[in-house]
Amino acid sequence: MEFSYPAKRILGILLVTEREHIMELSINGTRVTIADNGDSRPLVLVLRDELNMTGTKFGCGAGICGACTVHVDGVATRSCQTPVNQLVGKQITTIEGLTLADGTSHPLQQAFIEHQVPQCGWCMSGQIMTAAALLNTNANPTRDDIVTAMDSNYCRCGTYHRIRNAVAHAASLKNGGTE
């Protein structure tokens, strides 16, 4: 098959783009391509501004408040401090991907509803992702374990003690309990 010159040129640009200017990420089990500008823009902006995945929140951009927390290979990670070019080949999980394989809500989401934790809600994706990472490594956290883990996340509305109670409750739910 013969391609006209303009067609070849366009095809060529596409192929080059494919090879050199696109980066592939794995987000919530799905492969996602984004532009590779050779820069190190933070994951939070890629998620929110390029992929329109706004469940991950921007709070401070300095790794202090925890609102942007996601999982990278299961570890709670500040997406505002994580350049995307370090994430190729890693598994990124956001609040949108927290739902369990069978389609049900994560025990933390159930517990946060049951304890009526959120007020404004802006910090909640980060709180829940931080808590989920804790429960992944510590199925029976003590109160001190919970406080230590959740100390990385600000809540300006002041839902801290409901967060503590809800995380403890979620741990019991995860363990099949009905506390």
Next chain:
Amino acid sequence: MTKSPLRWKLSRRGLLIGVGTTVAVVAVGWVAGKDTLRRGISNAAEGTEKPVSRGAPSATPTQWLSFSADNILTVHVQKIEMGQGILTALAQIAAEEFSLPWENVRVVMDPTGSAVQDPNGTGNSESVVSHYTPLRTAAATLREMLIAAAASQLAVAVGTLTATPTGVRGADGKELTYGAIVAAHTGDWQTPETPPSLKPASAFTLIGTPKQRLDIPSKVNGTAQYGHDVRIPNMVWGVVARPRIIGATIASVDQRDAATYPGVVAVVVEGQFVGVAAETKAQAQTALLAMNITWTNPATLVTQAAIDSATTVDPSQGVQIQLDGDALGTLDQAKSVLYREFRTPMAAHAHLEPQASVVDVKENSVDAWVSTQVPVGMASAIAKALDRDIATVTVHPVYLGGGFGRRLDDGLGVEAARLSAAAKRPVAIAWSRADEFHNGYVRPPTHHVMRGSLTADGRIEALSHHQASGDVLLTIFPAAIGTFLGWDIGAVRGAKWYYTATAGRVMTAQRVALPVATSFWRGLGLLADGFAIESFIDELAEQATVDPLEFRLRHLPDTEFGTRMKNTLNAVAKLAQWDKPPAPGHAYGLACSADAGTCVAQIADVSLKDDQIIVHHVYAAVDCGQVINPDGVIAQTEGGIMMGVGSTLIEALTVVDGAYGASNFDAYPLIRNSRAPDISVVIVPSSAEPGGMGEPPIGPVAGAIANAVYRLTKVRPAQLPITIKQA
């Protein structure tokens, strides 16, 4: 502009009746505000009468509720959900008169122009207060209209019908749902001749019953839409030049190349407004940087010392806003006068969602999504900036990631509107954390001079509170009003004495002019005034050698308010077991305050670890009158306490080298989970009308903690945040 789905008719008894123009729906709306008597009932059968024009002052409801053929009751409001649970509370109030199943109730934050115009915005802890009776009245009216229509449809007398949770039942047992009545209705809706009777509180099944908040499910799975999350097709990103030095102005701009930078779609330089819109945030920031803006600093840089010095009580200044008896004369003559000074610093709102707006300026209309507490004010500001008719501007409400008074500012949407007008595309402006710290307004600093004397038998004889504060409310009014009044009604929230004194009481409010922008912050003056008054009262109690609880109870008046406050104090004392000693090394501190029709009392359980104050537990009792959603009351109490703990222990915004000394949370940390106390709340049964809950619980926090710290250190904390070295 969003078209109203309803045709409205105003008539003689003060309500607005709306009917659907395309689908079967009947609605009752009302105009809230200064004159609720402006409500008038009209009858509006589709197509038979000329609709009331939207421009007529009393023809656009402030709120309305409707019943549709699918048997859903929908409440339309412009109150903004920022975590206070207002949407759920309003749904409970509206559904109560129908005894409707909870799942049949919806509540919607309506855009401006969609037959809802709420000029008041959301703030001042007044949403439930202002909606409670009008919403029930409208709901009862709608119920009566539906029952009358059912009687007509069944060809029976109204008196033969009985109410069911979802509609009515005839004497023959035949049931009609409200939705079926709406669907089958033809002709005019009959409005009740007399005001409908409202349910007595004893018959409530929804009001006062815990309900899960309607907004919470979307907030645990990332789907809730906030201003910062709005993404619309063809949207570009805007950035605006903002000064870092307080009071700096733009001297020059080199804009020759900016428009040619990659991705740039518009460059706007108009006086002090310099902004760029580009395909990406980074491109917009790069272009703005390339414009090499030079700033002119103010002749004298603002200093913290100048702010502190200005915020100082001057006995020759101020307006006596409370004066009974001869307080000052008595204090001048008294043998022994307790004298104390207290100070509170500037503070940031630090809502975790930075402000954001998306504005789409089109040829004949404007759509705006703005993180604002005042959608109508925002529509007005955008219309004014663009020289457009406000009727062509629609502000779409979004959830707010915290408000706390910061989002009463209407400048936010104007910036994006100006860029969008130039770019001819929707423009999003998302503030950074540094923008928030440097370019907002702040809680005003305060200084309080307290004087008091006791009678020989240990009663309060005279009280004087002289407060110096930066402005709060006056900042939104023309300067002449402040000059005329001479004091700021916002700064003195909680500043007056409610404790009785045998000889007299005086509260003097002194405005101070500050070189920084101060304004609304949760509770306005409430936290600062509560700190000063409740610390001082505790010390008077100590001088009188009377238990702090007993001392307060003795000095509350035998009025309805006094009785409510005494009940509240007794309730918190019981909850915390005030009569039993705290754990070893701990101390209890008691404080109370009243605001927005709500009484709050708190006991803080505090200990010291090295130089750090540990607040283990805060016990709270609340009398907010008729409770709507008990868990909402508890949540707002917890939130107010936690924000107050932050202000009491760590928060202070200071000026360094002419700029705010914080650009991010490293220099202005918030309370974290490990310093957040456990909280127990008891709601005091009350027959009063509903009071506000957004702000009142912050009132006693600093006083309660300070009083506990005093018991541990025997040094009276004189300023916020409290530090042990200082104390």
